[in-house]
Amino acid sequence: xxxxxxxxxxxxxxxxxxxxxxxxxxxxxxxxxxxxxxxxxxxxxxxxxxxxxxxxxxxxxxxxxxxxxxxxxxxxxxxxxxxxxxxxxxxxxxxxxxxxxxxxxxxxxxxxxxxxxxxxxxxxxxxxxxxxxxxxxxxxxxxxxxxxxxxxxxxxxxxxxxxxxxxxxxxxxxxxxxxxxxxxxxxxxxxxxxxxxxxxxxxxxxxxxxxxxxxxxxxxxxxxxxxxxxxxxxxxxxxxxxxxxxxxxxxxxxxxxxxxxxxxxxxxxxxxxxxxxxxxxxxxxxxxxxxxxxxxxxxxxxxxxxxxxxxxxxxxxxxxxxxxxxxxxxxxxxxxxxxxxxxxxxxxxxxxxxxxxxxxxxxxxxxxxxxxxxxxxxxxxxxxxxxxxxxxxx
Amino acid sequence: xxxxxxxxxxxxxxxxxxxxxxxxxxxxxxxxxxxxxxxxxxxxxxxxxxxxxxxxxxxxxxxxxxxxxxxxxxxxxxxxxxxxxxxxxxxxxxxxxxxxxxxxxxxxxxxxxxxxxxxxxxxxxxxxxxxxxxxxxxxxxxxxxxxxxxxxxxxxxxxxxxxxxxxxxxxxxxxxxxxxxxxxxxxxxxxxxxxxxxxxxxxxxxxxxxxxxxxxxxxxxxxxxxxxxxxxxxxxxxxxxxxxxxxxxxxxxxxxxxxxxxxxxxxxxxxxxxxxxxxxxxxxxxxxxxxxxxxxxxxxxxxxxxxxxxxxxxxxxxxxxxxxxxxxxxxxxxxxxxxxxxxxxxxxxxxxxxxxxxxxxxxxxxxxxxxxxxxxxxxxxxxxxxxxxxxxxxxxxxxxxxxxxxxxxxxxxxxxxxxxxxxxxxxxxxxxxxxxxxxxxxxxxxxxxxxxxxxxxxxxxxxxxxxxxxxxxxxxxxxxxxxxxxxxxxxxxxxxxxxxxxxxxxxxxxxxxxxxxxxxxxxxxxxxxxxxxxxxxxxxxxxxxx
Numbered sequence: 001x002x003x004x005x006x007x008x009x010x011x012x013x014x015x016x017x018x019x020x021x022x023x024x025x026x027x028x029x030x031x032x033x034x035x036x037x038x039x040x041x042x043x044x045x046x047x048x049x050x051x052x053x054x055x056x057x058x059x060x061x062x063x064x065x066x067x068x069x070x071x072x073x074x075x076x077x078x079x080x081x082x083x084x085x086x087x088x089x090x091x092x093x094x095x096x097x098x099x100x101x102x103x104x105x106x107x108x109x110x111x112x113x114x115x116x117x118x119x120x121x122x123x124x125x126x127x128x129x130x131x132x133x134x135x136x137x138x139x140x141x142x143x144x145x146x147x148x149x150x151x152x153x154x155x156x157x158x159x160x161x162x163x164x165x166x167x168x169x170x171x172x173x174x175x176x177x178x179x180x181x182x183x184x185x186x187x188x189x190x191x192x193x194x195x196x197x198x199x200x201x202x203x204x205x206x207x208x209x210x211x212x213x214x215x216x217x218x219x220x221x222x223x224x225x226x227x228x229x230x231x232x233x234x235x236x237x238x239x240x241x242x243x244x245x246x247x248x249x250x251x252x253x254x255x256x257x258x259x260x261x262x263x264x265x266x267x268x269x270x271x272x273x274x275x276x277x278x279x280x281x282x283x284x285x286x287x288x289x290x291x292x293x294x295x296x297x298x299x300x301x302x303x304x305x306x307x308x309x310x311x312x313x314x315x316x317x318x319x320x321x322x323x324x325x326x327x328x329x330x331x332x333x334x335x336x337x338x339x340x341x342x343x344x345x346x347x348x349x350x351x352x353x354x355x356x357x358x359x360x361x362x363x364x365x366x367x368x369x370x371x372x373x374x375x376x377x378x379x380x381x382x383x384x385x386x387x388x389x390x391x392x393x394x
Numbered sequence: 395x396x397x398x399x400x401x402x403x404x405x406x407x408x409x410x411x412x413x414x415x416x417x418x419x420x421x422x423x424x425x426x427x428x429x430x431x432x433x434x435x436x437x438x439x440x441x442x443x444x445x446x447x448x449x450x451x452x453x454x455x456x457x458x459x460x461x462x463x464x465x466x467x468x469x470x471x472x473x474x475x476x477x478x479x480x481x482x483x484x485x486x487x488x489x490x491x492x493x494x495x496x497x498x499x500x501x502x503x504x505x506x507x508x509x510x511x512x513x514x515x516x517x518x519x520x521x522x523x524x525x526x527x528x529x530x531x532x533x534x535x536x537x538x539x540x541x542x543x544x545x546x547x548x549x550x551x552x553x554x555x556x557x558x559x560x561x562x563x564x565x566x567x568x569x570x571x572x573x574x575x576x577x578x579x580x581x582x583x584x585x586x587x588x589x590x591x592x593x594x595x596x597x598x599x600x601x602x603x604x605x606x607x608x609x610x611x612x613x614x615x616x617x618x619x620x621x622x623x624x625x626x627x628x629x630x631x632x633x634x635x636x637x638x639x640x641x642x643x644x645x646x647x648x649x650x651x652x653x654x655x656x657x658x659x660x661x662x663x664x665x666x667x668x669x670x671x672x673x674x675x676x677x678x679x680x681x682x683x684x685x686x687x688x689x690x691x692x693x694x695x696x697x698x699x700x701x702x703x704x705x706x707x708x709x710x711x712x713x714x715x716x717x718x719x720x721x722x723x724x725x726x727x728x729x730x731x732x733x734x735x736x737x738x739x740x741x742x743x744x745x746x747x748x749x750x751x752x753x754x755x756x757x758x759x760x761x762x763x764x765x766x767x768x769x770x771x772x773x774x775x776x777x778x779x780x781x782x783x784x785x786x787x788x789x790x791x792x793x794x795x796x797x798x799x800x801x802x803x804x805x806x807x808x809x810x811x812x813x814x815x816x817x818x819x820x821x822x823x824x825x826x827x828x829x830x831x832x833x834x835x836x837x838x839x840x841x842x843x844x845x846x847x848x849x850x851x852x853x854x855x856x857x858x859x860x861x862x863x864x865x866x867x868x869x870x871x872x873x874x875x876x877x878x879x880x881x882x883x884x885x886x887x888x889x890x891x892x893x894x895x896x897x898x899x900x901x902x903x904x905x906x907x908x909x910x911x912x913x914x915x916x917x918x919x920x921x922x923x924x925x926x927x928x929x930x931x932x933x934x935x936x937x938x939x940x
Contacts, residue, residue, distance in 0.1 A: 004679075066679060096915065124683035125673045128694050128725035212493065245508075295937065299915050306888040306912060313884060318877045327726045329737040329863040331873065334523045335489070336482040346475040353468050356438060358428065383482075 003065035004123065010058035011079065015113055017051030018086070018106045025103040029288045041099040048086060048102060055083045066123040069136030073124060074384060077139065078116035081380065082109040084140075084147030088304070092151050096300055100292050105154045111186050118193040134323035141315025142341075146376050148308030149348065155300040156369030163294055163363060166283035176282045179370055181270055188266025189258070196220045203236035205229045209250065216254040220261045226253035255385060298362050301369050302355060309348050316341040340379035347372050404556065407549075409448030412441025414556040417565030434936060435568040437909055440557075442549035446541075462545035467538045474531050481522035484514050536627045543620045550613065559598045559605035561896050563905060569896075571908035571918065571933040578904045582928040586897060589924040595895065604897040606924075613911065615887020622880030629872035642864040643739065647747070647770075648857040651701070651715075656864045657734060662701040662715055668741055668858035669695040694738050695724035696860040700731060723862065733866050740861025746807040750853040751829070753778060753816060756846055764852065769807045781819030784849065788813035793831050800828075806859070809833040814849050893917050895924065908933055 024044035059080065062070040070076040089105035092098075126135070157179065164172045196219055203218045207226035216226055218236075225239025243253035270281075277284040320341065321331035332338060351368050354360040360368075396408045404415035411423045412435065419429060419441075426447045427436035435441065446462035449455040460466055484507055490497050495505045499520050503511035518525055566572060587604060590597050595606035633639045642655035644663065651664040671693040675684045684690055701715035721729040721736075728737045750766040763778035769791070776784045790802040793811035800811065811830025817823070828839040829849050838848065893910040895917075906925070910917040914935070921933055 120683075120686070122682040122686070123679055124687070125677075125680045125690050125692065128691055131692075132726040134726075295935070296915065299913070303913060310881065310884045310888055314881060318881065321873075321877075325870070326728065329728070329735070329739060329865055331870075333488075334481070334486055336485075339478050339482050339523075343475050343478050346471050346478070350468050350471045350475070353464050353471070356464055358432075358436070 003061045007058045007061035007065060008121075010054050010061060011113070014051045014055035014058060014083075015110060017047050017054060018110050018113075021045075021047035021051060022103060022106045022110075025099050025106065028099040029103065029291070044099060044102055045090075045093065048090060048106065052083065052086050052090065055079075055086070059083065062123070066125075068126050068131075069139070071136060071139035071143070072126055072130055074119040075116045075121045077143070078119075078380065079113055080140065080143045081147060081150075082112035082116065084143040085109040085112065085150050087144070088148040088151045088308070089154070091148070091307070092155075092300055092304060095303070096296060098155075098292070098296060098300065100158060100289065101151070101154055101300065104158055105151065108150070108154065108183075111183065111190070114190045115186055118190060118197075129327050132323060132327060134319065134326065138315060138319040138323050141311060141319055143315075145308050145312030145315045146380075148304055148311055149344075149376060150373055152301045152304035152308070152369040153373030155297045155304065156366035158289060158292060159294055159297040159301065159366040160363070160370070161282050161285050162289040162292055162297070163366075164282065164286075166280060166286055173280060173282055177280050180281045181266075184270040184273075185262055185266035188264070188269055189262035191269065192220065192261045192265040193258075202233070204232040205236075205239075205253070206232050207253065214250060216251050218254055218257065220257060222253075222257055223260050224253055224257040226251075229253060294362070298365060301365050302361075305348055305351055305369070305372075309352065312348070313345060317345060336383050337379065340375070340383050344372070344375050344379060347375055402558070402560075402562070404558075407443045409443035409445075410441065411436075411443075412565065413562070414440070414442065414553045415558045416560060416562045417441070417557075418562035419564060419568075429568075433568060434570055435565065437569075439546050439550050440553040442553040444545050444549055446545045458541060458545070461534075461538045461541040464542065467535070467542055470531065470535045470538055474528075474535060477522065477528055477531065481519055484511060484520070486523065487520045532627070536624060539620045539623055543617045547614075547617045554610060554613065557605070558603075559600040559896070559898075560603040561605075561898055561907075563898070563900065566896055566898060566905045566907040569907035569909050570914070570937050571921065571935060573906045573931040573933040574900070574903065575906065575930045576901070576903040578902070578928070578930055582930065583897070583904070585928055586924055586930070589926075590895065593920055593923065595893075595920075602899045604895075606895040606897075607893070609890045609892045612886055612890035613892045615883050615885070615890075617883070618886055619880045619883025622876045622878070622883055625876030625879060626873055629869045629876060632872065633867070633869045638868045640734075640864065640866040644862045644864060645740075645742075645859055646696075646698075646862065647745070647859050649747075650770075654700075654734070654736075654864055656866065660703055661718065661732075661734070662703065663736075663862070664699040664701065665860050666697040666699060666720075668860045669693060669697070670741065670743065670858075671695075693724055694741060695722060696738055696741075696862065697722050698729070698736070698862075700729075733868070735865045735867075737863040737865065738860070739863040742806055742808070742859040742861075744808070744856050745859055746810055747855040747857045749810065749851060751784075751814075751849050752852045753782060753784065754848050754850060756848050762847065766853075767812075769810060782847075783817045785815040785817070785824065786812055787815050787826070790830070811837070816845075816847050816849065818847065891916065893920065895921060897930075904930060906930060906933060 021044045024040045024047060027040035028038055028044065059070060062076075071080050085105060086109050089101055089109075093101060160176050160179075164176050166173050201219055201221065203222065205216050205218060205222065205226050207214055207216065207229040215232065216229075221237055222239035223241070225242050227243045227245050229239070229242060231238065239253075239257075243256045273281060320338070324333065324338075325331040351365070351372065354368070355365065398406045398408065398410055398420055400406060400413035400416060400418055400420065402413060402416040402418065404413055406414055406420065409423065409426070410420055411427050411429065412419055419435065424430040427438070427441060429435050429441075444462070446459040450459055484503060485491070487499050490499065490502050494502050496502050499515055503515035503520060505511075507514065514520060522528055583602075583604070587597055587599070590604070590606040593608075595608045598605040598607070640656040644652065644655055646652050646663055646665040648665050648668055651662055653659050654661045654663050670691060672689045673680055673684060673692045675681065675689070680690070697720070699720050700718040702718040704714040704716060706713075719731060723729045723736055723738045725738055728735045730736075746769050748766050748768050750764055752764045753762045754760065755762060762780065762782050765776040765778060765784060767773070767776075767786075772786060772789060774786060778784065788800070790800055790811045791805050792803040792808045794801060794803055794809075809831060811828070813826060813828050815824040815826050818825075825845040825847055826841060827845060827849055828837060828841070829851065831837045832851065832854075838850065840848075891910050891913045893916070894908065896905070896907045898905045906921070908917050908921050914937075918933070918935070925932065
């Protein structure tokens with residue numbers, strides 16, 4: 001066994017442990033005793049800790065295998081974000097002892113890890129600009145900061161599912177359902193990527209961009225082809241339509257194609273779930289959250305932000321600036337990633353100031369926590385894949 | 395100034411909402427913090443008298459009130475947030491890619507993104523972060539930071555300093571955590587004091603009334619972190635001066651010696667060698683990635699010699715240089731000297747340094763002569779043997795065929811091409827031939843087809859060019875200081891809480907109340923421990939979620 005296989009195995013083990021732990025957290029919902037931890041809660045936490053240790057093994061062995069901290073591309077970064085989320089959940093669990101947090105935090109961590117695994121997972125060497133100790137100092141701190149802030153999303157989401165009136169269709173529960181639906185889109189992406197990976201689908205299309213020729217390798221059948229593209233793989237299917245010309249950048253058509261497939265798969269899965277449940281997913285979960293204490297959830301939302309905000313500032317702005325000064329000769333350069341880190345920071349600064357005012361506790365805070373998480377995910381996914389800048393290491 | 399005397403005897407400044415000493419709500423001022431509409435008291439600034447809430451007559455009062463509002467501050471943050479996001483829709487001007495249709499913003503945005511790109515450019519969003527209105531926005535946030543902090547810090551500091559252990563019952567009843575117990579023994583009170591001390595509370599004991607307090611310093615966290623932010627904004631302001639901040643870029647060829655811009659001609663640099671290394675494709679660890687992505691660079695490095703100009707004793711004296719230092723500059727490893735920093739920032743590979751041509755008689759294949767063109771300094775004419783002469787009538791350092799005929803992309807000698815005019819001793823006119831484009835389609839073109847002599851490339855020397863950024867930034871320590879103070883302040887405010895527990899005597903029993911600026915859960919647990927094994931009632935959480 002080499003280090004690389006050990007590391008892959010350990011990540012897989014971690015994933016399975018989180019999955020089992022989720023079921024145990026699920027069982028705590030039915031516990032009669034809500035104030036004190038029942039048996040299933042304890043087992044759930046033990047499994048979570050075991051999973052985190054397994055993921056640490058993944059992290060360390062992959063570090064040994066590659067010779068650099070495994071936080072240098074999309075797969076590695078999002079995986080470490082998932083790991084951070086588990087750690088952050090444990091921190092807040094040991095402060096507040098709320099097991100229901102785990103029931104939502106672990107699936108989200110699993111979605112993140114699975115999502116990450118859809119990107120190239122082989123070990124790539126570091127390009128010169130990344131060769132620095134600041135790589136792991138900066139990235140792990142940002143990951144952890146983002147992850148702690150993400151716990152506020154978890155508790156905010158639970159708060160909303162518990163509190164939003166589901167008796168009649170209204171604006172609020174439609175918005176809440178949209179949030180849940182967007183989680184299904186991630187699942188859709190994971191499922192559809194896995195399906196086509198398993199079938200080994202591959203087709204190459206050539207296209208022109210800025211008077212130069214490029215090639216895109218499609219791993220999913222082309223619904224959307226590259227703009228002005230041509231088929232290079234003999235016998236490959238003709239795209240149903242071409243990506244519009246205003247979509248720019250390398251592989252724009254391929255990315256659009258992936259998004260279309262993910263939306264189709266996610267919508268299909270969501271549709272099946274809705275058919276089975278015969279009500280909004282939020283409405284179906286709501287009765288199980290009766291015993292959770294909304295004040296406590298609100299407290300966790302706020303506390304996660306107060307803990308995560310300084311960590312994020314340190315990693316995402318200060319360490320980032322120090323490294324940028326060393327590597328790129330300027331500590332701040334308005335690169336899209338930097339701007340979105342600033343936006344995240346502005347957002348949570350606004351959140352913290354709003355908490356000082358009356359009327360922003362409870363539901364409004366919960367909505368804000370969801371919005372903050374959307375910004376974080378935007379910075380991790382959209383900025384890397386769409387708004388290409390200096391940070392596009394995906 | 396009108397002072398307000400409370401029934402406890404304490405004299406409060408005008409505008410006070412809750413008596414600084416006993417906390418009794420002061421009649422007529424309750425609307426200020428919205429206490430008149432709620433059961434619970436608004437405890438944010440201890441009900442202290444804030445300038446912004448007290449004076450609203452002069453224009454200065456109004457400006458002060460405007461900027462001291464948290465609401466205004468939050469709006470400014472939100473506007474800055476939205477503006478920042480807009481700037482990332484399309485690349486900023488400095489990030490227009492090198493391979494773009496055009497690097498001229500007036501062309502690039504419209505050509506690449508169509509109408510929305512044109513609008514983006516015309517609104518000036520391509521330089522959004524240096525626009526006057528964005529800077530004004532940040533400056534307004536700075537003003538808001540200063541005024542908000544001053545408006546609150548001073549009265550809050552005074553109020554916390556003047557607080558007494560004995561509080562007015564109406565103050566205690568209207569705290570979020572409150573309980574009343576009718577009979578409590580002295581022994582139990584003593585037990586409570588011990589328990590509070592055990593939990594590291596600072597206990598004040600006045601006439602039987604108890605005030606236990608911890609973490610008051612966390613209340614100063616916001617003001618400390620705001621000071622940090624203000625220092626950062628001041629540093630950014632200072633950075634606009636060229637004394638504090640120099641930003642230059644030097645291109646230097648291998649073997650070339652040139653002045654380092656921005657150093658007042660005090661320092662010169664020689665590029666010994668530019669090195670570009672790639673990862674070994676046979677390295678097992680990375681083989682798969684390299685197969686997928688192609689060669690992956692592992693190092694960009696320039697080895698340099700730095701020279702210092704000797705002081706000139708007589709003006710106009712010839713420049714004398716002495717070796718100052720030698721250095722290896724690579725990514726993440728800049729070179730620092732005398733306040734300046736040099737960064738490996740760019741490179742050009744394989745530019746031509748010299749090209750040697752031979753002139754041959756086509757008829758008998760005999761070589762007449764050779765000449766060498768130094769591309770850094772090409773001559774107009776080259777005199778050859780036997781009265782032959784070559785003139786350069788056109789020179790394209792980076793040749794390409796544009797819509798309007800031959801042209802040069804840049805001045806970099808990446809793909810030179812020439813139009814030579816060869817004049818022979820025996821004829822009056824000159825033969826014209828086009829020679830070049832060796833990097834793409836080597837061409838030796840004779841427009842008339844009647845030339846007797848051919849100009850051929852027989853040798854060339856190439857070099858690499860390094861791009862180095864020159865920086866001098868005296869504001870960095872100030873930014874560092876601001877960031878450090880911000881971090882201290884934000885941790886002080888976020889990781890500690892100001893908790894207070896009051897146990898006031900009422901008849902035979904006590905009134906118990908608690909307040910914290912955050913983490914109520916923790917405070918409740920503290921109180922639970924404090925009153926365990928006593929008959930004192932656990933506090934009730936009277937929180938009003940709205």
